[in-house]
Structure formats: C-alpha cells, structure tokens
Amino acid sequence: MVERTEAGAELQRHLQQLGEQFAERLKQELPQLADKAQQLLLACTPAEQEQHLNSLRDQLHRLAGTAGTFGFARLGERARELELQAEQCLASLQQKQQGLHSFIDNLQQLTSQQYQAEPASNSPPAVPRNGRADREEQWIYILEDEACVGENMRLTLSNFGYHAEHFATIEALDAAIGQRLPDALIVDVNLEGTQQTGLTYAAALQRRLDAPLPLLVISTQDDFATHLEAVRVGATGFFTKPVDIPQLENRLERCFAQQQGEPYRVLIIDDDHELASRYSLVLRAANMLVEMSQDPADIFQRMREFNPEVVLLDVNMPGCTGPELAQIIRFNDDWLRVPIIYLSAETDIARQMNALMMAGDDFVTKPLSDNALVTTVFARAQRARLLSNALSRDSLTGLLKHADIKEQVAIELERARRSGNRASVVMLDIDHFKKVNDNYGHTAGDNVIRALANLLRQRLRRIDSLGRYGGEEFLAVLPDCSTAQAQRILDEIRERFAGLRFIAEGVEFTVTLSAGIACTDLDSSAGELLERADRALYAAKNGGRNQVRQAE
Template identity: 80%
Template sequence: APRPARKATRSDSGSRHIYILEEEAAAGESMRLTLNNFGYQAEHFNSIAGLDAALQQHLPDALIVDVNLPGESCSGLDYAARLQQRLDAPLPLLVLTQQDDFATQLQAVRAGALGFFAKPVDIPQLESRLERCFAQQHGEPYRVLIVDDDQDLASRYSLVLRGAGMLVEVLREPAQIFAHLRDFNPEVVLLDVNMPDCTGPELAQIIRCNDDWLRIPIIYLSAETDIAKQMSALIKAGDDFVSKPISDHALVATVFSRAQRARLLSNALARDSLTGLLKHGDIKEQVAIELERALRSGDRASVAMLDIDHFKRVNDSHGHAAGDNVIRALANLLRQRLRRIDSLGRYGGEEFLAVLPDCPPEQARLILDEIRQRFAELRFIAEGGEFSCTLSAGIAGTDVHSDAEQLRERADKALYAAKHGGRNQVRLAE
C-alpha cells in the first residue's frame, strides 16, 4: 500500500474522524451510523484499497479494523501493522475479531491496538474505549509547582518542563505555599531539600497536614547522595527523590509519570467509576456555582435532569452488565453532544444531571431533544438479543427567585411530568 501523502492531516474539527475497515457491509454500516449518533464523523470502507485511497487525502483520529478480511491478501492486523510503521505517529487502533485467543491479542497489541472487541461488537462499549483513548491523548497540560530558592536552577527546570507541554509555576518563598496550592492546584510539587528558612522535608510535612493536598506527589530535588538521608526525607513526607544534576529527559519522565498517576487518582476520586462523570455531590455543587455566575452576569443558564426510561426492565431482561453499558453509553453521548463548558454528573442510578451555562431553557430543550433522539437510535447487544432504550428529561432555567436546590427540584418536577406524560420526551419546568 502507498505511503499516506504529506498533505494528509488529522481532523481539526470538534468531532473526531473515524475510519472503519470492515468487509461485511451490514456490520460496517451499523457501526458507522451508531458512531455518527455519538457525534463522530465515521466512514466505512469494505476494502483495503478504498481505505488506502482515503488515507492519501486525510488521516483519521482513530482506526477500527476487522482482523478477518477474506477478500484480501492479508489480515486486518497485518495491514494495520504495516500502516502504523509508515506513519509519523501511530493511529489509535481498535481491533474487531471473531477469535479472542491469546496469539491474536498479542499480535493486535504489537500492531498498536488500544482495544480488542469480539464479534458481535457492543458498539457503545467500543465508543467508550474510543473516548478514553482521546481523553488520554488530548487531556489538559499537567500542572507542576517548583519550590526552590535557587532562581537559575528553578528557571532551567521550568523551561525544560514547559518545553514538554506542562504548565509550571516557580515559588521561591516557602511561606507562600498555601496560596499557590489553592490557586494553581498543582498535580506535582518539585521541592528543593536544602532551603535556608524552611527545609524541603519540613515544607512537605506542612503540605501533608492538609487533607485536600494529600493526593499531590512531592518529588525532592537535592544534590544529597547519602541514601540514609534520602530515605529519612521520604519517610517524613514525600514520594520520590531526584539527585542533582538530572538530565532533561529524566526530569520530564519523572514528573510526567507522577503527574499522570496523580491525575488518574484524582479523577477516580472525583468522578463516577462507571461513567467518568462527576459524582452526586460534585455535580450539585456545579449547580450552585453556575447559578451564582448567571445571577452576576445576567445570562440565563439551564439545569437538566435526565433519566433512562424503564431501566429496571433492562436489568431484569438483559442483566446488570447490559444495564451498565446503557448507562455508560448515555454518559458518552452526553459528553460528545454537549459543550466543554457544560457540567455533567451521574446523579444516581440511571439518573443524570447537566448544567448548561449561558443557555436559556428553550435552547437547552432543542439540544437535549436531539440527544434524546440519538439515544433512541442506539442499539445494544446482550444475551437476550438486541435492544434499544429511551430517555426522559426535565429542564429548569435560572432566575432570581430560585436557589440551587430549588432549581434542581424544578428540573426534577419537569422530569416527573415527562415520565407521566408518556416518557421519551423533554419537558420545561413551569
């Protein structure tokens, strides 16, 4: 196959571009339509030649390949492996297969696969993996706080880490640590051990006295080579010890690995494990924050409560695993279809809460009604066969007469009216 042309570039639009290589027309088209419902721009190809022609013009954001291609001279994995070698940077790759043996999975991993799905494919589950891949690739820059009285050295570290795409603040006075932790909210603290008025281990212990900052990794920087002294500093409060001088590559690798782990842990604590959305308490707090902002600016915001219709039937008929897939699919659909500034949370069970800044209720109704239609078109696969679900939603707009709890209750009453009005609809609060 020819090498993709230099003019081929990844998608710059808001929606992700996905290429699907699947010889079976019905399965490929079903996948394309479902991913489009999720907000992706998906294209289906039933031959390697067709896919190669598209690659000459445009590189997708991800590639989905079926292992079994009876009409081709090579398997989907062989083709994907050769394609990845020709690219300057590998594409996120998801693999579809009828066999899930170890050898096939090993070959898939060697080709750069980030997901492996047995047929028939649960497409909402596949979309969830796509979303996770993109979140890892295009997350916000890591935030690093450097505390060092040596201005030249701190500036050098800052320059190196900024060059690696991180956000960096430098602090020379330990007494200002509280303001920096509160305002900058670092994901890693680089801490000099030997400072004149307050040593690194002492400052680390001060940081650890506050439960809100327990999750922040502390990396000591020091020319100290005595292992016993290094261990003493780590035991008091700290997570890693880096000896000066340190190479640029080693500094970036150490900070990156710690920051990545810290962010994963922070997200796990703040977000619902099934959906990746905010938990009950956090999304309720967003309602209060957005109400205050709307009252200050004079712009109207909307709060929406959403609930999956007849969800108990899904669990009873298809099992709780299928029910989890439905919940996850709705969470992903909401995340895809709403804006970055909107807040989403799993309010409880199969119920969701969305906060839409600068969005009047009438506009919110149009947005959520489109999401309702898209959700109804999704198809789920379980042991009991293929099935679909619907949702109901209630929307309330901010005003000077409602506090945060009253605003949520008004949206909940509108949801209740939608349920009793026949379900599969969106209602505005009176």
C-alpha cells in the first residue's frame, strides 16, 4: 500500500517536472520565433524565403501540438493558425508541377515492360487470432521526438496498465523492435532532424513484418491528405494534437479486444459433405469455431445450442432450399441479427437477387477461393459481433448494461453456491462527478467515464464481468475472489485512476473513485448482495471518498 502511494506521488512529480521543463523551453523558443520572422523579412530571394518559411512552419507545427498538452491552449491554437499561414505562403512559392516529369517517366517504364502471370496463392489471409485465456501486459512503443509529450503519454498509458516505452528517434525505436515486437505502435507524423516521416517509417516496418502491428497516428495536421496517408499505411486510429490520451487508450482497447476476443462461430448447412468439410477446415485454420450439418431440420437445435454468428447455406438442397431455410431462421426474433450467406454455383443475377430478397445477406458464387471464403465470413462475423455488442452493451463504455450486469450477479451467486467458492461484487462510483460536468462540460465527463471503464477492463480478468450500473456508477462481479483479494485489486485501480490526467479546454484535472465490496454467502440473494455492496460504497463516500470499503 505504501509502495503504491509512493508510486502515485512519483508519477505526479514526473508530470509536474515535465510541465516546468516545457514552460522553461517556451522562454527560449518564443524569442527564436521572433528572430526567424525577422530573418524572413530580410530575405531577398524566393529560395531564401522558402528556407525560412520551412523552418518557421516546422517549429510552429511542433509548438501547435505541444502547447495545448501542457495547458497553453491559446498558444497552441495561435501556433496552428500561423502554421497554416506558413503553408499558404509556401504554396505560392513552389512549382505546382514539381515531380510530374518523373511520374511520366515511371509510367512509361511500367507500360513498356513485359509481364507474366504469377501463380495465385490460395492460402487464407492473415486473420486476428482470438481466444487468449487471460489478459497479459501489452507492450506499447511510442515514437515522439518531443520528450515532454512522449513521456507524458508513456506515464499515462503505464497508469492504464500497459508497458509503454517512449522513443525520440526512429533509430532508437527500430533497435527496440529488433529486440522485441510491441503489441501496438503509436507514431507521430512529423519528426525533427530526419527526412523520414513517422508514417514513412511505419509503412516500411509493416511491409517487413509477418503480420501488421496495430498502428495509431498522432499529428498536428488534421487535413484529408494526412488522414489518407495514415489509412494507406494501415493505421487503426488518428489523433490530433494535443492528444486526449484516455480516448487514445480507448482505441487501443478496441484494437486488442478485436484481436483477443472469442473465436467467431460459423454454422455451415450444406448437403455436400466434402465441400462443407473443406469450408470447415479453411475457417478453422483462420481460428473460427465451425459446426456442420447436412440436415436442414437440425436448424433449431443448432441455432439454440451453438449460437452461430454467421450461417452459411447452400442454395440448392434436397427437401428444403437455402432461401426457405433462411426464412425459417428469420421467423425467430432472437436470430434476426445473424448474417446468412448463400453459397451456390448459381450465376444468374436475377435468381441470386431473388434469393437475397427472400432472407439472405450475401451471395457467394461457387467455386470460391479460400481467401474469398475467409474474408467474406470474417467480415460478416465481425460486423455481426459489433452490432450485437452495440445493442447489448452501453454505447459510451462498451460495458454491459444495467439489466445484463445485474443478471451476472445472480448467475455468479448460483455458481458460487454450487462450487463452494467465494465471489465478490463491487460497486464503484466516481467522486464529485457532477462537478466534473459543471466545471469542464459533459464531453469531459464522458471521457472520465470512458477512462474508468477502460482502466477496469485493463486491470481485471477476462472471467470478471463489468457493467455500467447507471450514470457514473459501475458494477463488477469477480468470481473466485475473496473480499481481501478484491480489496487489493480495487485499491490498485483506485490509485491508478487518481493518477490519470484529463484535459478540458486546456485545463488539466484529476478525478477519484470510491468503491464498496460484498462477498457471496449461502444466505444472501442477488438483490441483498447488491444492497450490501451499495451500503459499503455509501460508507466509503461518507468516510471521505477516494477509498474502498468492505461490507459489514
């Protein structure tokens, strides 16, 4: 407990020191900008003007992204405005058709060469591998040449439970990647002292890896061209400086959740056993769970017991066609969200459309490659799961909704009674949350709620259930966890949450939480268990907040 308190204090000291260093830097940097402006004024030739404009633009670019992070919101906004002005001035100096002749030469070389078709690979495409038994510490590498910004990001992500490392140069990052691959990469677009941008390096890195890394991009440039370049190098997130780190962490969590989620469940109904077996093997090789059936009459049992996320139907089956079976599936409201993909050698567009109109979602013509099968099924399953989560989970946090998390309490209570093991139920509430909304706005309040949800996901196990109980209140169900163990876990989460730094309109602030714990027993009902946890939470609030109490 003492060590954690000291670690929290050490974090605050580091953050304060970084802020002071930036304030001292401004005392030197702002006069430098004035000197460069004077040099630009005295420049005689377009070449000299372009040189000075480039230098000014680069320095303003860095300042625009950094100032707001440390609370200098107006300075950051003004620097960004001046950066755009510098870009406009440069555009009027540079040749609009620069590089055109080189492009034409390359195009002529391309069209003059002879080509031969290469054998197509029929191996399934790389698909995220799912199903890790428990959360492991994820390694995050940060490429950011601004030491203050990079260290601030590293410290905050570490508080979320990641192993974050900050690198100021491409060379240092590349050396670290040579020793150990991270689980995700955060890259700033523009780096001082090198002709290579962060995106250029990321593109080259992704090409030489067996599987691409989750990539998040940060930049002061919020234009379409930069977004497009980020997409083309495989970025899964784009954040404009000053970066809202809780939002960035939320995107990281989504990336890892997709990679580590349960395998997608696919049901194949096809009277051709060999063909269905091949599809099954290909999909299983792509880490999906697959069941097969040759009898359409099995549909009710298969749907109830296997609960598929995608159904593959042969169109032409004896006794019951694919479209007829699809309509039977659609009779049940519980299965309306399950995508149905028809597999058929039918090439007549009118017949394909007729089958789709009857109940299907997609039509894949046989024969189809392994790549096409995996890609089609994976895309449909991914979308179906996202939709299902959107309907059953809280839209802001991604956690279970009120009714669903209450149901988990009852389920875990029954399991604990059968096994004889103890489980803990935890009620959490953000302290003085109304003041956050009043002082910083509801958007800032939403960021605080989302940050706590992400932190809970990071620090708890995969077997634990998490839900948003209402407003700023959360409920956690921890199987096989005593009250003492829950106390230790929740105290660590409480301290880490208190160490998170939030930014709203250039102002930094922190928030705390309180929690109450109740443990299962043979006599209490689910409702009584919740009441005991709620009373413990009330005691924590009454006792001064920012603490965890156990039910009496």
